[in-house]
Amino acid sequence: MPIPKAELHLHIEGTLEPELAFQLAHRNNITLPYPDVQTLRDAYSFTDLQSFLDLYYRLMDVLRTEADFHDLATAYLTRAAAQGVRHAEIFFDPQAHTQRGIPLETVIDGLTSALDTSLQDHGISTHLILCFLRDQSAQEAMDTLDAARPHLHHITAVGLDSAEVGNPPEKFTEVFQAAADLGLRRVAHAGEEGPATYIWNALNHLGAERIDHGIRCMDDPELITHLATTQTPLTVCPFSNVRLRAVPTLDQHPLPAMMDAGLLVTVNSDDPAYFGGYVHDNYLGLQHHLGLTDEQLRTLARNSFTASFLTPERRDALIAQVDAHTF
Numbered sequence: 001m002p003i004p005k006a007e008l009h010l011h012i013e014g015t016l017e018p019e020l021a022f023q024l025a026h027r028n029n030i031t032l033p034y035p036d037v038q039t040l041r042d043a044y045s046f047t048d049l050q051s052f053l054d055l056y057y058r059l060m061d062v063l064r065t066e067a068d069f070h071d072l073a074t075a076y077l078t079r080a081a082a083q084g085v086r087h088a089e090i091f092f093d094p095q096a097h098t099q100r101g102i103p104l105e106t107v108i109d110g111l112t113s114a115l116d117t118s119l120q121d122h123g124i125s126t127h128l129i130l131c132f133l134r135d136q137s138a139q140e141a142m143d144t145l146d147a148a149r150p151h152l153h154h155i156t157a158v159g160l161d162s163a164e165v166g167n168p169p170e171k172f173t174e175v176f177q178a179a180a181d182l183g184l185r186r187v188a189h190a191g192e193e194g195p196a197t198y199i200w201n202a203l204n205h206l207g208a209e210r211i212d213h214g215i216r217c218m219d220d221p222e223l224i225t226h227l228a229t230t231q232t233p234l235t236v237c238p239f240s241n242v243r244l245r246a247v248p249t250l251d252q253h254p255l256p257a258m259m260d261a262g263l264l265v266t267v268n269s270d271d272p273a274y275f276g277g278y279v280h281d282n283y284l285g286l287q288h289h290l291g292l293t294d295e296q297l298r299t300l301a302r303n304s305f306t307a308s309f310l311t312p313e314r315r316d317a318l319i320a321q322v323d324a325h326t327f
């Protein structure tokens with residue numbers, strides 16, 4: 001059994017496997033612009049973040065009903081359980097659905113109907129993180145937060161994702177403050193393709209408690225020192241970085257250097273249906289391509305719980321499971 005771990009950087013829409021996309025298209029009478037599963041899978045060849053996002057948003061069109069969102073989440077939880085995931089903090093992109101006429105309730109009710117029984121059904125506790133699309137306006141983000149108010153008991157945190165370069169964190173200062181005032185935790189994608197200054201600004205302007213990706217911190221020694229001193233978690237996604245060409249090859253991934261610098265690094269799958277593997281596959285990739293030792297891999301598993309928004313009791317119980325496990 002794969003080592004127990006948390007997954008902290010996972011877009012539920014990025015778990016839409018081609019097979020499920022075709023099933024949902026059929027159920028909803030939608031014709032996909034691909035003749036079959038293999039042709040669709042063959043289209044998963046990306047040059048950068050935007051080339052991926054174009055397909056990611058297009059394929060979401062098959063998600064229409066509460067049952068579709070339920071089935072999407074159930075398929076992810078089933079795969080995650082087999083990868084050793086015991087806790088998942090799951091992103092979703094409300095604007096990507098409401099802008100095509102799907103009510104927010106449909107999205108949240110569908111996802112939560114699967115997540116609410118996940119601990120019993122799959123042994124996985126879950127949190128939901130509502131992400132704002134940074135390539136849309138700050139007003140649209142605020143409208144989304146307002147629309148989510150009746151559902152806040154289902155939501156742990158807000159996040160910030162989509163096209164990074166040209167959409168700096170400070171554009172969303174006000175909505176992140178409003179989210180904090182509502183008692184929500186805060187995370188943000190920063191330093192995936194964008195510069196180290198975006199990481200500073202996510203910390204200083206948004207109050208981000210965790211940085212999603214964050215690999216570009218390695219360009220700024222002062223930032224490395226700050227992140228190491230504060231033990232601010234970074235949710236790193238190695239397969240994603242290679243597929244979106246933020247890093248040339250897995251062998252050249254900065255993750256070992258990040259660990260050596262004393263950063264609180266975690267390993268995650270981001271959009272596993274698109275990037276060639278789920279979270280444990282990422283761990284195995286690091287073992288094979290970067291020679292991470294079993295002890296380093298166990299540290300990454302422990303970090304995943306340390307960096308989570310779990311209660312101290314469940315966090316410590318899960319860390320004890322890692323301690324009792326070999327890689």
Ligand SMILES: Nc1ncnc2[nH]cnc12
Pocket residue numbers: 011014049056161162163189192240270271
């Ligand atoms: N890797 C990623 N970066 C930014 N936005 C995303 N949305 C889904 N995956 C993403």
Ligand SMILES: [Zn+2]
Pocket residue numbers: 009010011161189212270
């Ligand atoms: Zn992401």
